[in-house]
Amino acid sequence: xxxxFLMGVLTLMSVAAYYFGRRRAVFMVxxxxxxxxxxxxxYGFYAAMWCxxxxxxxxxxxxxxxxxxxxxxxxxxxPQDQRTLSPDRLNLVLNDIKNLVNGNIVSREIDTALxxxxxxYIRLQNIIRxxxxxxxxxxxxxxxxxTLTRIKARQRARNAVERLITIILIxxxxxxxxxxxGIVFSVLFESVRFFQAVPVADFLFGMSxxxxxxxxxxxxxxxxxxxxxxxxxxxxxISLIAMLVAVxxxxxxxxxxxxxxSPRFRTVVKPLIEILAxxxxxxxxxxxxxxxxxxxxxxxxxxxxxxASESALAAGLVMxxxxxxxxxxxxxxxxxxxxxxxRDGAYALGATRSETVxxxxxxAALPGIVGGILLAVSRAIGETMIVVMAAGLAANLxxxxxxxxxxxxxxxxxLLTGDQEFDSPKTLAAFALGLLLFGVTLILNVIALHVxxxxxxxxx
Amino acid sequence: xxxxxxxxxxxxxHTTSISDVVKDRSDVVSxxxxxxxxxxIVEDPRISCLDVNVYYGEKPAIRxxxxxxxxxxxxxxxxxxxxxxxSFLRCLNRMNDTIPACQVTGKILMDGQDINGKGIDTVxxxxxxxxxxxxxxxxxxxxxxxVAFGPRIHGLAQTKKELDEIVEKSLxxxxxxxxxxxxxxQPGTGLSGGQQQRLCIARAIAVNPEVILMDEPCSALDPxxxxxxxxxxxxxxxxxxxxxxxxxxxxxxxxxxxxxxFHLGDLIEVGETKQIFTKPLHHLTEDxxxxxxx
Numbered sequence: 057x058x059x060x061f062l063m064g065v066l067t068l069m070s071v072a073a074y075y076f077g078r079r080r081a082v083f084m085v086x087x088x089x090x091x092x093x094x095x096x097x098x099y100g101f102y103a104a105m106w107c108x109x110x111x112x113x114x115x116x117x118x119x120x121x122x123x124x125x126x127x128x129x130x131x132x133x134x135p136q137d138q139r140t141l142s143p144d145r146l147n148l149v150l151n152d153i154k155n156l157v158n159g160n161i162v163s164r165e166i167d168t169a170l171x172x173x174x175x176x177y178i179r180l181q182n183i184i185r186x187x188x189x190x191x192x193x194x195x196x197x198x199x200x201x202x203t204l205t206r207i208k209a210r211q212r213a214r215n216a217v218e219r220l221i222t223i224i225l226i227x228x229x230x231x232x233x234x235x236x237x238g239i240v241f242s243v244l245f246e247s248v249r250f251f252q253a254v255p256v257a258d259f260l261f262g263m264s265x266x267x268x269x270x271x272x273x274x275x276x277x278x279x280x281x282x283x284x285x286x287x288x289x290x291x292x293x294i295s296l297i298a299m300l301v302a303v304x305x306x307x308x309x310x311x312x313x314x315x316x317x318s319p320r321f322r323t324v325v326k327p328l329i330e331i332l333a334x335x336x337x338x339x340x341x342x343x344x345x346x347x348x349x350x351x352x353x354x355x356x357x358x359x360x361x362x363x364a365s366e367s368a369l370a371a372g373l374v375m376x377x378x379x380x381x382x383x384x385x386x387x388x389x390x391x392x393x394x395x396x397x398x399r400d401g402a403y404a405l406g407a408t409r410s411e412t413v414x415x416x417x418x419x420a421a422l423p424g425i426v427g428g429i430l431l432a433v434s435r436a437i438g439e440t441m442i443v444v445m446a447a448g449l450a451a452n453l454x455x456x457x458x459x460x461x462x463x464x465x466x467x468x469x470x471l472l473t474g475d476q477e478f479d480s481p482k483t484l485a486a487f488a489l490g491l492l493l494f495g496v497t498l499i500l501n502v503i504a505l506h507v508x509x510x511x512x513x514x515x516x
Numbered sequence: 517x518x519x520x521x522x523x524x525x526x527x528x529x530h531t532t533s534i535s536d537v538v539k540d541r542s543d544v545v546s547x548x549x550x551x552x553x554x555x556x557i558v559e560d561p562r563i564s565c566l567d568v569n570v571y572y573g574e575k576p577a578i579r580x581x582x583x584x585x586x587x588x589x590x591x592x593x594x595x596x597x598x599x600x601x602x603s604f605l606r607c608l609n610r611m612n613d614t615i616p617a618c619q620v621t622g623k624i625l626m627d628g629q630d631i632n633g634k635g636i637d638t639v640x641x642x643x644x645x646x647x648x649x650x651x652x653x654x655x656x657x658x659x660x661x662x663v664a665f666g667p668r669i670h671g672l673a674q675t676k677k678e679l680d681e682i683v684e685k686s687l688x689x690x691x692x693x694x695x696x697x698x699x700x701x702q703p704g705t706g707l708s709g710g711q712q713q714r715l716c717i718a719r720a721i722a723v724n725p726e727v728i729l730m731d732e733p734c735s736a737l738d739p740x741x742x743x744x745x746x747x748x749x750x751x752x753x754x755x756x757x758x759x760x761x762x763x764x765x766x767x768x769x770x771x772x773x774x775x776x777x778f779h780l781g782d783l784i785e786v787g788e789t790k791q792i793f794t795k796p797l798h799h800l801t802e803d804x805x806x807x808x809x810x
Contacts, residue, residue, distance in 0.1 A: 319616065397653035401716070403614055404647035405666040405723060406639045415665065420656050 062115070062189055066196055070108035073200040077103025077207060085209050094214035102213040105220055107200030111192045118188050126180045133176055135169055153177055243494065246487035253481040254282045259488060261285060265451035265462075267471060267482045282485050284492060286453040290461035291493075294372045294443060295436040297457055301376025302436075303429055306383025313384070314391040315413055326388070333381040341445035344374035349446055352458075361458060366448035369457040375442050382432040390424030391417060423507045430504035434497045440465035464493045545798045553797045554787035558586040558774075562727060562757045563608060568622035570603045570612060577603040581622070581783045583776060585727075590753050592772035592789065593761045596809065599778040601761045605729050608759065609645035610638050626727075643670050646720030650732040652712030654704030654719070659696050662704040662715055663687060666723035682722055690718035691748050710741020717748065721756070728752065730760045734767065746771050765805055769793050777801045 078100030085091040092099070127150055131139060138149055148163070155162050156174040164170075207213075251259070262283020309329065313322050349370035356363030363369075394417050402412040418425070440463075448460035449470060471486040478484075545553050561584035570577040578600035585591050593601040603612070610631060612618045624631050631641055643666070654662050663683040666672075673679040683700070687693040692714040696707070704715050713733060720728055730749070734742040749758060749771050762768050768775055768789065775792040777785045777800070785792065785801045796802045803809055 395653070397649060397651055398655060400611065400614070400647075400649060401653040401655065401719075402665070404609065404611060404642055404649075405669070405719065406642035407665075407669050408639055411669050415669070416655055 069196050070104040073107035074100035074104040080207050098213040101217045103203045106203040111196035115192050243487050243491045247491045250484035250488045286451040287464045291463040297372025298375035298436045302379035306380045310384040310387035330381050337441040341441045344446035363458045364460045366460045368461045371443045371447035379432045386428030387425045390421040394420045427504045427508035434500045547799045550782045552783045554785045556786050558584045562587045564625045566623040571619040573617045578781045590758045590772040591774045592768035593776050594768050595778035600781045601778045609642050643723050645727040646725035647729045648733050651736050658701045659704045660700040663722045686718040686722035690714045727757045
């Protein structure tokens with residue numbers, strides 16, 4: 057509560073700094089704004105930024121370290137016998153103290169020592185919070201008013217604000233990069249633990265996947281085979297079926313929409329196709345398992361084929377439908393980006409519409425189309441929900457689309473749902489699979505980006 | 517650049533002041549008169565246009581244009597921006613078909629046949645009437661592929677060897693062969709602007725058309741490249757009928773034998789280039805060529 061209040065005060069002070077900064081700048085030149093180096097609002101922003109940002113940084117740093125500082129001081133005051141506990145046990149004691157402070161359930165009897173520590177914790181917290189409020193407000197007021205006194209007519213307030221904007225943008229883009237790095241590293245470290253239990257070669261080239269490991273030495277039927285090949289074959293099989301559906305249909309609909317359809321038809325139909333992308337995958341999943349899969353099984357039965365009730369074909373077909381808007385939308389964009397002058401050139405030579413599409417537009421747009429298809433492949437490989445519901449969990453090593461297969465993502469889901477021990481190879485295998493999958497999609501994305509970049513150089 | 521040819525029938529437009537020539541002539545048609553003056557009829561025309569109107573939606577772009585285009589001549593279309601000269605040019609190979617909401621009425625006869633008639637296939641029409649655009653627009657393919665494109669879709673060559681011959685002949689005719697013969701496999705988009713435009717001309721003549729339409733072919737080019745294209749146009753005149761839209765009156769004077777002046781959708785005056793630039797019959801033409809507007 058106090059923190060929110062502090063933030064509110066800080067915001068108000070920044071607003072005030074903006075107002076006074078702006079007014080002071082106008083006052084400095086006697087109302088003749090043309091004599092100022094920058095527009096008056098820049099001086100306002102300049103003052104507001106000096107008022108708000110240093111105080112905010114101090115506040116955030118303080119909040120980051122608060123818990124460890126207080127813990128340190130509380131531990132220092134604990135009875136001798138508790139202070140000399142091992143770090144793990146000491147952590148438990150600290151947790152109890154914090155839980156008592158916050159009114160949560162405490163794991164043992166509340167004795168006087170614990171109560172005293174909790175009181176001390178609250179006292180320290182109050183002192184530190186008060187000190188923080190004072191420090192932040194003093195800093196904001198000091199920096200703000202110091203900046204206000206320094207405002208001059210020729211001061212380059214605009215450049216300072218521009219620099220700040222640059223910094224904010226850099227921070228935002230690095231958050232995305234750092235998050236990615238964080239995910240990669242967390243997956244990587246868990247994978248390393250997995251590979252300490254299972255050799256890398258067994259994982260990469262093993263032909264059998266059966267992740268049930270024995271908990272007791274005498275348990276039967278839980279061999280623990282971690283060969284990823286069946287999963288990747290299943291993933292590739294389903295993705296291949298999906299692309300065989302999505303690429304021809306998506307590409308042709310893109311060509312129709314951009315080259316043949318009237319503008320009115322296009323404005324109606326294009327959003328309709330894109331609605332397909334808005335359907336939640338879980339809806340596709342039950343459509344696939346309840347409608348498509350039985351249909352395929354029955355049709356196969358009529359033709360005398362042996363079709364599993366959960367088949368790669370059902371999952372792949374529905375996934376293909378799901379991916380159509382990706383392909384058609386991206387291809388439509390790149391086809392539209394082909395300059396009209398190339399179409400004119402082809403028409404003027406007497407090419408028909410389909411000749412123009414086939415010989416000029418598709419070749420010119422091909423790199424962009426390929427980039428779009430590769431992005432769609434990444435999407436297909438990463439898709440989970442449809443496959444969970446429609447393709448089954450059986451890790452069969454087969455390329456027969458009528459059999460049940462399973463994919464990498466499905467296995468990750470099943471490995472990590474439910475109660476799991478977080479140090480068994482079974483659970484850690486999920487991270488290794490995730491890492492491998494990440495690697496594969498990363499490579500695909502790099503190829504896609506490379507192709508798209510090449511496409512930019514193509515014309516113009 | 518004394519290689520700029522065709523000095524024989526070019527009047528020295530800018531050495532004598534045209535307004536002086538015109539001033540004491542009382543027979544000049546007044547500005548208010550919007551019907552075409554001058555010689556619209558030629559002997560043995562390749563193309564005759566009668567009452568051609570072009571509408572973009574409701575808005576007329578050109579009105580009631582009647583004009584005949586002679587064989588093996590260069591006719592220049594001049595006029596201020598938005599006067600309809602490009603719209604008219606695009607009627608001649610029905611490129612206006614590709615613009616939705618564009619409507620063309622009137623008769624355009626090519627060797628006696630109405631090109632807007634029912635039995636006319638635009639594919640064949642455009643094989644006979646080639647077009648070169650304002651901005652060079654080579655396909656992002658190799659130089660060879662660019663020139664071979666037309667012959668391929670029209671099936672003009674049976675073998676690769678024949679196709680090679682057509683490509684070479686067209687590039688020679690377009691004056692580009694010596695510059696590109698060692699790099700026919702490289703992309704046409706990698707050439708310089710002037711080379712690209714000559715490549716587009718080579719691409720157009722590879723189909724062996726009878727008429728070539730050029731829509732401001734030099735306006736995106738530097739003076740040297742322009743001079744080369746002008747020289748080329750003058751040479752091509754011997755084999756083709758050429759219609760050039762241009763913004764540059766000097767260019768019209770240098771390369772054309774006849775000139776048509778458009779103004780706000782009306783064909784104002786047609787005549788021998790020499791006559792248009794020295795003794796214009798219409799007041800608007802005089803205003804334009806003396807630089808009073810446009």
